[in-house]
Amino acid sequence: MNVFEVRGGNRLKGEIQPQGAKNEALQIISAVLLTPETVTIHNIPDILDVNLLIELLGEMNVKVRRTDRHTCTFQADDVNVDYLHSADFKKKSGRLRGSVMLAGAMLARFKKAFIPKPGGDKIGRRRLDTHVIGFEKLGTRFDYNQEDGFFHLTADKLQGTYMLLDEPSVTGTANIVMAASMASGTTTIYNAACEPYLQQLCKMLNRMGAKISGIGSNLLTVEGVDYLGGTTHTMLPDMIEVGSFIGLAAMTQSEITIKNAGINDLGIIPDKFRQLGIQMEFKGDDIFIPEQESYTIQRYFDGGVLTIYDHPWPGFTPDLLSIVLVTAIQAHGSVLIHQKMFESRLFFVDKLIEMGAQIILCDPHRAVVIGLEREQRLRGITMSSPDIRAGVALLIAALSAEGKSIIQNIEQIDRGYQQIDTRLQALGADIKRSQK
Structure with a gap:
């Protein structure tokens, strides 16, 4: 010890x-799954939670090239979606609450995601309701499988809608924004979180081709697009x-x-x-x-x-x-x-x-x-x-x-x-x- x-x-x-900002990193690095093109991220914090998330992406067949300890280039052009339903993923992601951030990007691009029971801090109840309710309003089916211990999320397609979040959850807002970025139609998110890290995510997605307005406010409007491309991003x-x-x-x-x-x-x-x-x-x-x-x-x-x-x-x-x-x-x-x-x-x-x-x-x-x-x-x-x-x-x-x-x-x-x-x-x- x-x-x-x-x-x-x-x-x-x-x-x-x-x-670099830990709470921003978990959102930004998850967002690389939204595109098959290369995404380069600078000022990555060299900490356990972030390194574990990068390791998880590598296990999913995302190509990861680490220029140095604070710069990575990602290319998610051959993602192994089934890895997210494996015992190995469950074991690794169970140590990292930030793994829930993979769900929004996976739903947007692949129309399915798996969420194990979250890990992370022992600081009290940290519920996933905001994430799941937002996904459901976009057209996602949600089931908990007691046998494998995963929450299963699937969608034939994601459809934009209006939603009023029950709490301005930063990770919940980020997950919903990623899912909505490639949904059909327009999604309006009221009572959205507006932290600088969430603003950073929205600005990055817009550089990738997303159409997000209201950045910095608690009312976000996301017009879904069919495709997102690569970009370069520097963390706060x-x-x-x-x-x-x-x-x-x-x-x-x-x-x-x-x-x-x-x-x-x-x-x-x-x-x-x-x-x-x-x-x-x-x-x-x-x-x-x-x-x-x-x-x-x-x-x-x-x-x-x-x-x-x-x-x-x-x-x-x-x-x-x-x-x-x-x-x-x-x-x-x-x-x-x-x-x-x-x-x-x-x-x-x-x-x-x-x-x-x-x-x-x-x-x-x-x-x-x-x-x-x-x-x-x-x-x-x-x-x-x-x-x-x-x-x-x-x-x-x-x-x-x-x-x-x-x-x-x-x-x-x-x-x-x-x-x-x-x-x-x-x-x-x-x-x-x-x-x-």
């Missing part, structure tokens, strides 16, 4: 560049990494410059960290976070305690609530963290409390953080990473703590953050990957 051994207390300094920087590095700098009293941060696509993320009292400067597309001895959480104008909660874009992403929570530990003041979307994502706070944080877990969705104001440091402990984002929050806590911490189950962190140990070592962090 691989672990991180962390000795905290070092003030870090230097430059770090965010990887990962906004979750950017937020993680901002929180890391504040907690460790470090001076860090985040290079090529994709500031125009960060939405309100910088503002939420400023509400915690964290200073930052934009220099071109770089974010400079100066060394701060202290930072004070803002209050509302009426004196009320600040609440930070997740909300569909352009609201605050749920993937950064764990980072905001851990960053608030050493602040002046208090904040209520309200995690609305996933009922198990705050359960890692027991480890932070064991380290000395003052946190009240109100229920599975809400926690109050009472800042320590640097009056005492966290202490190193042994802990386990329950999911990607909580794992990095624990890593930030360990880097700011006194003494040695051991973080187990770091495969969860590797799923979302490429070579995080060596990149942080370059800033001066005392972190070592070892086997226990």
